[in-house]
Amino acid sequence: MxxxxxxxxxxxxxxxxxxxxxxxxxxxxxxxxxxxxxxxxxxxxxxxxxxxxxxxxxxxxxxxxxxxxxxxxxxxxxxxxxxxxxxxxxxxxxxxxxxxxxxxxxxxxxxxDPLRVEGARQAGPRMLVVGAHPDDVEIGAGGIIHRRAHGGWGITILTLSGGANGGDPDRRREEAHRAAEVLGAHLIMENLPDGSISDDSATVRTIERAVAEVDPDVVLVHSESDTHQDHRAVHRATLVASRQVARLACYQSPSATVAYQPNRFVELSEADLEAKLSAIGAHNSQAASRWYLEEELLRSTARYWGRFSRTRYAEPLELVHDNTPLGYYPADHA
CATH class of the missing domain: 3.40.50.2300 (Response regulator)
Structure with a gap:
């Protein structure tokens, strides 16, 4: 060997x-x-x-x-x-x-290229990134979104609540649209209750509508290993709603626990990281008051994850399922 x-x-x-x-x-x-x-x-x-x-x-x-x-x-x-x-x-x-x-x-x-899609459609692969609140996906996967969008992918962000617990929903909606524009993504915003999102059939159907509209090759979402109840609920509902999607992985939120175990690392260029920081900055009602949105911390976090992919910057992913079969042996089913 x-x-x-x-x-x-x-x-x-x-x-x-x-x-x-x-x-x-x-x-x-x-x-x-x-x-x-x-x-x-x-x-x-x-x-x-x-x-x-x-x-x-x-x-x-x-x-x-x-x-x-x-x-x-x-x-x-x-x-x-x-x-x-x-x-x-x-x-x-x-x-x-x-x-x-x-x-x-x-x-x-x-x-x-951890999110490489075999046999992707001629128009380019599609990715759906699901978050519970405005700014969630930018924090967890903003660099990946920018990198893929500028690599010919079609990117859609699905934000399930207006973030009313963190400020005026109308202002937060405007900020979310500006952030998506910075990253090169299309935004779908729903109006589930901030702070009490459940993983019931109504939430699953909401995500299923986006899955049907986007027809994604890849879905990214919060991890189950997270202290925020909305994040965990969105994770569970997305797993059900995306059961027919080829590949699903979880990004890291500031509220992720030490049980979060990334197994894929996506390289980011300086431009990808700057776009991520700009998109987070577009949520200016949050950026000035949240310690976990400080630029130094965001930059050093990307630098830390870069060590696992031998690159300067990276974002981590926890791959949950992939439709590539690990092995099927007909002799076992004779």
């Missing part, structure tokens, strides 16, 4: 023989490696389904920026589901070196 990867251009391949060594090398890469681009785990080292999922969970917690390809002697649907539960990036058969190389190449390409 190591020689196969080296022969296809891998500059550094480090081999281990135990779970402990795998996790240790992930957390503290041996010199001269600073960060891992990808890891390959062979189930022959330690391999029942439960331990595989647990191992992948441990790796993701300790090394969130490095995806894992799983190699197995005779992959089954059961084993593939264990890998999927642990959010493995791909699964290959141990005796297929070409398959391993192809899987690693796909993972690296996806890491460079």
């Amino acid at each position: 190591a020689e196969t990867l080296r022969s296809h251009g891998a500059s550094h391949v480090h081999c281990v023989g135990s779970v402990a060594d795998f996790l240790s090398a992930g957390a503290v890469p041996p010199a001269p490696v600073r960060l891992w681009d990808v890891a390959v785990w062979d189930t022959g080292i330690s391999g029942d389904d439960a331990s595989l999922t647990a191992l992948l969970d441990q790796w993701r917690t300790g090394v969130p920026g490095a995806p894992v390809v799983v190699s197995d002697e005779a992959p089954s649907t059961r084993r593939a589901m264990a890998a999927l539960r642990g959010r493995a990036a791909d699964m290959v058969e141990r005796g297929d070196p070409d398959g391993l190389v192809a899987a690693v190449a796909r993972v690296l390409e996806n890491r460079a």
Whole structure:
């Protein structure tokens, strides 16, 4: 396996023989490696389904920026589901070196562009970004929105409340439209009750209408790991409303908890970051009074996440589902 990867251009391949060594090398890469681009785990080292999922969970917690390809002697649907539960990036058969190389190449390409959409429509991919309140999506994904909008994507922001608890709803609506214009996005604003948004069928139907209108390839939304009740409700309702969408990921809010576990990092240019700051600044009824909207903090946060993608700036995402099948083996269903 190591020689196969080296022969296809891998500059550094480090081999281990135990779970402990795998996790240790992930957390503290041996010199001269600073960060891992990808890891390959062979189930022959330690391999029942439960331990595989647990191992992948441990790796993701300790090394969130490095995806894992799983190699197995005779992959089954059961084993593939264990890998999927642990959010493995791909699964290959141990005796297929070409398959391993192809899987690693796909993972690296996806890491460079985590929201890349296979077979996107000719007019360009579409992304729907859902937030509970005005300014939520700008804070969590403003750089991504700008980057995609200026890369030919169609971007729609769905804001579910007018933010009445944070100020005059009419003013906040005007600010939201200005911010969307700065980022190059179309804005849909609903009028659900700020502070008491639920995840009931009415909220699901509201989001479903936007999904039907936009027909997105990608949906971004709040994470479940968030202390704000509206954010959690919108997350749950969006999961239901977007169940047929190819890819769904969660952005980080200021109220996200330490349980937020990003596994994708989208590179931002200086222009993307400046556009994000300008869009947040457009919410001037909030920007002057919210400590978490200070420019220094926003800039340093983007700089911090950049370390996981070897770029200067990045925004994190927690990928929840992706329609790319991890593995389906007809022999299991004969």
